[in-house]
Every structure is written in structure tokens, then in C-alpha cells.
Amino acid sequence: MTKSKAYIGFITPGFILYTVFMIVPLGFAIYYSFFSWSGMGAMDFIGFDNFKRIFFEPRMSGIFRNALGNNFRYMAIAIFVFIPIQVGMAYLIHLKVHGHNFFRLMIFLPYVISPSIVGFFTLLVFDPNIGMLNTLFLTLGWTNLVSAWFGSPDIAFFLLVGVIGWNGLGVGMVIILANMKNIPEDVVEASIIDGATVWQRFWRVELPFLQPSIINVVVLSSIFALTQFDIPFIVGGLNGGIDGKLDFLNLMFFRYTFGDAYFGETALGFGAAISVVVFSIIFMIALVQKLVFNRLFNR
Amino acid sequence: MKKVLVVFLFALVLVSPLFAAGQKATLEGDKVVLTIWEHTPQFELPLRNTLERFMEKNSDIKVEYEIKTPDNYLSLLTTAIQAGEAPDLFWHHGTATTDMANLTRQGALMDLTNKVDVKAYSQMSRDKVTWEGKLYQTPAATIDTRAAFYNKDLFAKEGWKVPKTFAEFETLLATIKGAGYIPLSLAGRDNWNILFLFEPILAAMHPDWIIEATAGKARIDDPRVIAAMEKMIEWGKKGYYGTLFLGVDEAGQYLSFSRGQAAMTVAGSWTTTTLTNNNPDMKIGAFQIPTRDGRKPIVLTYAAGFSVYSKTKYPDQALRLAKYLATVESQQIWVDGLGAIAGLDGVNSGSELADEIADANLELESFYNILVLGHAEGKSPTKVWEEDNPKLFTGTVTPRNFVKTLDSMMSYPNL
Numbered sequence: 001m002t003k004s005k006a007y008i009g010f011i012t013p014g015f016i017l018y019t020v021f022m023i024v025p026l027g028f029a030i031y032y033s034f035f036s037w038s039g040m041g042a043m044d045f046i047g048f049d050n051f052k053r054i055f056f057e058p059r060m061s062g063i064f065r066n067a068l069g070n071n072f073r074y075m076a077i078a079i080f081v082f083i084p085i086q087v088g089m090a091y092l093i094h095l096k097v098h099g100h101n102f103f104r105l106m107i108f109l110p111y112v113i114s115p116s117i118v119g120f121f122t123l124l125v126f127d128p129n130i131g132m133l134n135t136l137f138l139t140l141g142w143t144n145l146v147s148a149w150f151g152s153p154d155i156a157f158f159l160l161v162g163v164i165g166w167n168g169l170g171v172g173m174v175i176i177l178a179n180m181k182n183i184p185e186d187v188v189e190a191s192i193i194d195g196a197t198v199w200q201r202f203w204r205v206e207l208p209f210l211q212p213s214i215i216n217v218v219v220l221s222s223i224f225a226l227t228q229f230d231i232p233f234i235v236g237g238l239n240g241g242i243d244g245k246l247d248f249l250n251l252m253f254f255r256y257t258f259g260d261a262y263f264g265e266t267a268l269g270f271g272a273a274i275s276v277v278v279f280s281i282i283f284m285i286a287l288v289q290k291l292v293f294n295r296l297f298n299r
Numbered sequence: 300m301k302k303v304l305v306v307f308l309f310a311l312v313l314v315s316p317l318f319a320a321g322q323k324a325t326l327e328g329d330k331v332v333l334t335i336w337e338h339t340p341q342f343e344l345p346l347r348n349t350l351e352r353f354m355e356k357n358s359d360i361k362v363e364y365e366i367k368t369p370d371n372y373l374s375l376l377t378t379a380i381q382a383g384e385a386p387d388l389f390w391h392h393g394t395a396t397t398d399m400a401n402l403t404r405q406g407a408l409m410d411l412t413n414k415v416d417v418k419a420y421s422q423m424s425r426d427k428v429t430w431e432g433k434l435y436q437t438p439a440a441t442i443d444t445r446a447a448f449y450n451k452d453l454f455a456k457e458g459w460k461v462p463k464t465f466a467e468f469e470t471l472l473a474t475i476k477g478a479g480y481i482p483l484s485l486a487g488r489d490n491w492n493i494l495f496l497f498e499p500i501l502a503a504m505h506p507d508w509i510i511e512a513t514a515g516k517a518r519i520d521d522p523r524v525i526a527a528m529e530k531m532i533e534w535g536k537k538g539y540y541g542t543l544f545l546g547v548d549e550a551g552q553y554l555s556f557s558r559g560q561a562a563m564t565v566a567g568s569w570t571t572t573t574l575t576n577n578n579p580d581m582k583i584g585a586f587q588i589p590t591r592d593g594r595k596p597i598v599l600t601y602a603a604g605f606s607v608y609s610k611t612k613y614p615d616q617a618l619r620l621a622k623y624l625a626t627v628e629s630q631q632i633w634v635d636g637l638g639a640i641a642g643l644d645g646v647n648s649g650s651e652l653a654d655e656i657a658d659a660n661l662e663l664e665s666f667y668n669i670l671v672l673g674h675a676e677g678k679s680p681t682k683v684w685e686e687d688n689p690k691l692f693t694g695t696v697t698p699r700n701f702v703k704t705l706d707s708m709m710s711y712p713n714l
Contacts, residue, residue: 038377038401039374039377039378039381040377040380040381040401040405040407041404041405059683059704123548123550126546127546127547127548127551128541128543128544128545128546128547128551129481129484129541129543129547129551129554129555129560130551130554130555130558130560131551134543146543147543147546148542148543148544148545148546148547149546150488150546151487151488151543151544151545151546151547152545152546153693153695236488237488237489237548238370239490239685239686239689241488242488242545242546242689242693243689243690243693243695257374258371258373258374266373266374266377
């Protein structure tokens with residue numbers, strides 16, 4: 001009896017805060033999504049019309065699919081490119097290669113820089129006419145490398161992903177590195193005694209122990225990829241950059257909710273519908289990932 | 300005891316952010332404190348100067364201003380109004396967008412009819428701030444337009460002359476490019492800067508279309524509009540904006556001109572202070588892109604001023620400020636601070652550069668305003684224009700399809 005009361009006392013504050021700041025706003029968002037509402041005055045109930053516009057109205061559905069596609073593309077790069085890089089970097093630091101402390105600091109340092117600052121300096125570096133990069137290339141006579149950068153539809157997306165990756169790689173690396181420190185040393189030593197190469201040791205012995213941290217990083221990276229906003233907003237602007245290459249779901253949400261971008265006025269009901277759709281997508285992806293990992297690792 | 304202390308500290312941590320939010324002071328000693336919002340940092344200087352003069356004359360009132368940014372100004376204002384915490388006075392687009400209609404529908408604006416004297420202002424200026432016969436906003440004496448700003452020193456050095464016809468302007472662009480400069484710096488990523496280039500091109504090529512469309516007698520889906528868009532795209536392909544303009548933003552456009560990389564730039568008249576401050580040593584001139592037959596068209600939009608929040612705690616003081624903002628004295632301070640063009644008798648344009656900008660003989664409505672005034676119910680062609688106009692340069696959207704889309708969102712009761 002006393003034990004259960006202690007549990008209740010322990011979780012109640014967190015439960016209240018979570019309910020007030022997460023569940024209640026979510027409920028309101030779902031409620032608003034069924035209305036046409038500018039944020040002032042009367043709310044007109046319109047049923048599923050907002051959702052129909054998102055999925056079936058020709059212009060809006062195209063914009064939605066483009067933004068969703070960008071989010072998914074970023075998520076794929078984050079999982080299949082960034083995470084292996086994070087594991088590799090963490091392993092090199094774990095092996096204490098020359099300068100490992102310096103590398104650890106340099107890799108993690110970009111994360112402490114605010115995304116607003118990262119976006120601002122990205123613009124300074126990559127401006128085609130006055131930016132540092134093109135100026136350097138012109139000074140060195142490498143004119144074939146001069147580019148419009150974020151003005152080039154072919155490379156703008158990958159350049160943005162690179163900038164976001166540079167800003168956030170350190171976090172996943174630190175999580176994986178912390179997990180590496182918990183790998184039992186006797187198992188590793190036994191593999192060395194048995195003649196395992198560095199690669200064999202890593203792949204067959206150490207990597208399986210990193211399962212918990214890699215799963216966490218995959219889930220966090222997925223959520224991060226699906227909720228991208230700040231750097232794309234600063235670098236690409238409100239309309240999603242050149243040809244919409246830098247448009248993401250959260251940017252689309254902001255544009256149509258607050259930027260009076262569709263109805264000529266702010267549209268909180270429509271924005272709420274977009275946010276409900278985004279939430280549903282994130283929820284489904286998180287669920288699928290959980291099922292996949294459970295099956296793969298018999299958890 | 301320890302447990303009680305821990306619980307107390309925990310509660311304090313939870314509650315402390317509420318104190319950080321704070322409440323805006325509305326009284327300072329005997330002075331009433333009013334708050335006024337402006338939507339862009341470019342207007343901070345004229346606003347500050349105007350308010351300083353007002354406070355000198357009204358020692359019982361203190362006015363604090365807040366400068367927001369254009370991209371989220373409307374959402375901030377809407378949220379503040381909804382929360383009942385709107386500033387005492389605030390700027391908005393007036394009838395240039397749906398702002399006026401929405402704000403009056405929500406009862407957020409004080410009726411200023413017969414309270415603020417606006418008789419001296421032109422009808423166009425008053426139309427901007429009046430809704431359904433009532434005055435809801437102070438008018439502004441500044442005329443916003445677009446102009447081709449040019450580097451006078453470079454022109455003198457190279458022997459280039461201000462063009463008198465559209466053909467001469469095109470020849471000048473080719474000549475400047477041949478000399479190794481960017482003829483016209485352009486922010487290819489910025490839908491607003493593209494608009495400010497397109498409108499003078501349309502005015503120079505087909506002022507007749509603008510006159511007809513203003514009277515409701517021409518459609519957006521018109522070969523003349525398509526031709527102006529194609530001309531703008533053609534100049535891009537010829538390299539007149541530089542080869543990398545698709546990656547340039549607004550700041551990059553102005554800096555490219557100020558650093559002497561570009562010989563000219565087409566921009567809004569409100570950027571004169573920005574361009575002057577970027578490079579105080581540069582002698583800057585301006586002209587309107589001429590028509591084929593040598594007329595000088597000028598695309599005009601009248602600026603709007605400030606509305607008084609209907610639920611302000613200090614209506615008398617807020618009204619006194621609104622009255623002052625509509626006076627010739629206040630407007631002169633504003634025009635001087637902006638280096639802008641004056642559109643009110645008794646107010647002189649802010650600079651020699653403003654006079655050069657205003658050197659025109661054919662006043663025309665802006666393309667954007669035509670979209671605003673003619674939009675169909677529930678449709679927003681201006682926002683489609685804003686989203687898609689950069690795609691004209693990448694070819695993702697063709698002029699023909701673009702005007703068709705815009706046209707489908709318009710209403711033509713006179714056709």
C-alpha cells in the first residue's frame with residue numbers, strides 16, 4: 001500500500017505537467033482541425049474539409065507531398081548515412097586515436113551553437129555574390145567550383161542536409177560513445193586473444209552491444225527529421241527555398257497557419273489539421289520502428 | 300524539514316517562469332505609457348524620431364515601440380488581439396490586404412472617423428485606411444514605389460547614360476554586362492524582390508494593361524502580362540542578374556550593388572536609407588524604367604499608418620498619438636527618416652534621391668494590388684504569386700501556366 005502511494009506521488013507532478021503541456025494542446029489541435037478559424041472571432045465547423053484540402057486539393061496536396069518527401073528523404077539520409085558516421089566517429093574516439101579529445105570537442109561543438117546562428121552563418125558562407133566560399137574559390141582561381149549553392153535546385157537540399165547534419169552529428173555520437181564505454185572489457189579482451197582483427201572485433205563483438213544506443217539514435221533522428229524547421233526556415237525562407245527543395249512539413253505548417261499563405265489570412269484551423277497529420281505520421285513511424293526493432297532484436 | 304525545503308524549492312522552480320513573463324508597465328509615475336508596434340526594422344528610425352517629437356509635445360505620455368519582423372508580424376498581432384493584450388497602436392496593411400477587413404470584423408480597431416483629420420490626404424491614400432466608409436487607420440504621407448538605383452560614379456566612369464526608352468535600357472543592360480559588371484543585382488530567392496522587378500518591367504512594357512486592369516477591364520491571363528514575365532526571365536538567361544542570382548537573398552542583392560559588383564538594382568523606394576547606409580561613399584542615382592515611347596511610368600502604392608486598438612486602456616492618449624501621426628509635421632519627420640517620397644502637400648520628399656525616384660509622368664497601380672483588389676472570395680492569388688514567382692526562373696512554372704492559375708483565383712465583375 002505504501003509502495004503504490006510512493007509511486008503515485010513520484011509520477012504525479014510529471015504526469016500533470018505532461019498532460020497540461022502535451023496532451024491538452026494536442027486535444028485542442030485535433031478539435032481546431034475541424035474548424036475554419038483565423039484565430040479571431042467565430043469558428044466555423046467544417047468537418048473534414050481541412051484534411052480534404054491537404055490530401056486532395058491539387059495545389060495543396062502537391063505542396064504537402066513535396067514537403068513530406070523532403071522530410072522522408074532527410075530521415076533516410078539521417079538513418080543510413082549519418083548514423084554509420086556517428087558510430088564510426090564514436091568508435092575512433094573510443095579507440096583513443098591521436099587527438100581524440102580534440103576531435104570529440106570539435107564534433108560536438110556545433111551542437112551548442114543555436115540553429116539561428118548556424119542558419120545565419122550558412123547564408124554568409126554560401127551567398128553566391130558576396131559569400132566567403134565563392135569569394136575563396138574566385139581568389140584561388142577555381143571558378144568552376146563557384147555555385148549558386150542554395151539557389152541551385154540540384155544541390156540545395158543536400159547542402160541543407162549537410163549543414164543540419166554538421167550541427168547535430170555530435171549528439172548521436174555522444175550517445176553511442178557513452179554506450180561504448182559500457183561494453184564489457186573482458187569480452188573485448190577475449191576477442192583480441194582469439195585473434196580477431198579490429199574490424200571483426202567491432203562488427204562481431206562491440207556493435208551488438210551498441211544496440212540500445214543505436215535504436216535510441218534512430219528514433220531520435222527520425223523524430224528530428226520529421227520536425228525540421230529552424231535551419232530550413234532561415235536558409236530557405238518561408239516558401240521552402242528554390243523550387244520548394246527546402247520545404248518541410250513544419251515549415252508548411254507555419255506558412256499556412258501564421259503566414260496567411262493560403263486563405264489571405266491566418267488559418268489556425270487549417271494549421272491545426274496539418275499538425276494533426278504530422279503528428280499521426282510521426283506516431284505511425286515510431287510505432288513501426290518499435291515493432292521492427294522488437295522483432296529484430298527479440299525485445 | 301529537509302523534505303519541506305526540497306518541495307518548496309521544486310515548487311519555486313516550477314512557478315518561477317511565470318514571473319519571468321512579467322507585465323508591461325502602463326503607468327510610469329504620472330505618465331501614461333502607450334505601446335506601438337511596427338512591422339519592419341526599416342521603419343524604426345522614422346518611428347523613433349516621430350515618437351520623440353510627440354513626447355516632447357505631450358509630456359504626460361510615454362510611448363514605447365516594438366519592432367517586429369514582417370514574416371510573423373500578423374500572427375503576433377492576431378495572437379495579441381485574441382489574448383486581449385494588443386498594443387495601444389499598431390501598424391497593418393490597411394486595405395492593401397485582407398488585414399483591414401479581418402480586424403474590423405473582429406472589432407479590434409477604434410473608429411477614427413471625425414476624430415483624426417485626414418482631409419489633406421489624397422483619395423488614394425485615404426482609401427488605404429478606410430473601410431465601409433469609416434476611418435480605422437492613420438494615413439501615411441509616403442508613397443512606396445520601385446526604381447532602378449544606379450551607381451553614379453560607375454556610370455560616369457564608363458560613360459553610361461540614364462536610358463530614355465525601354466530599348467535604350469535593354470542596350471544598357473547588355474553594355475554593362477559586356478564591361479564585366481552585373482547589370483541588375485537581383486535576389487532570385489526572394490519573391491518580394493522579384494515582384495519589385497516585375498512591376499516596373501510590366502509598367503514599362505505594357506502600361507495600357509495596368510490601366511485597363513485597374514479599371515477591371517483586363518484579365519491577369521493576358522498576353523501582355525505573359526510578355527512582361529517572359530522578358531524578366533529572358534534577362535535572367537542573358538545573365539543580366541549575374542549567373543548565380545537564384546541563390547541570392549535580399550541582403551545579398553543590396554550588398555552586391557553597394558559593393559560595386561552590380562551597376563544597378565531595382566528595389567523599393569523604402570530601401571534608399573539601406574542602400575545609402577551600406578556604402579555612404581557611393582553616389583546613388585535612381586530612375587524609372589522608361590516605356591518604349593519614352594514615358595516614365597511609376598508604380599505607386601500608398602503606405603498605411605497605425606490603428607488604435609479598440610480595447611486600449613487609454614483611449615484619449617492613444618487618440619492624441621493617432622492625431623499627431625496624421626499631422627504634416629509628423630509625416631515630414633517620417634519621410635525624412637526614411638528618405639522616402641512624399642505624397643502629401645506640405646511634406647517635402649526626404650532627399651534628392653527621392654526626387655529622382657519620383658521623376659515620372661505616368662502613375663500606375665501595382666500588379667500586386669491588382670491581385671489583392673480583384674481576388675475571388677476565399678482565394679488568395681497574392682499568396683500563390685508569392686510562393687511560385689521564383690519558380691519562373693527555374694522553369695518549374697511557365698508564365699502561361701502561372702497567369703492561368705492566378706487568373707482562376709480572380710473575380711472580374713466588369714468583364
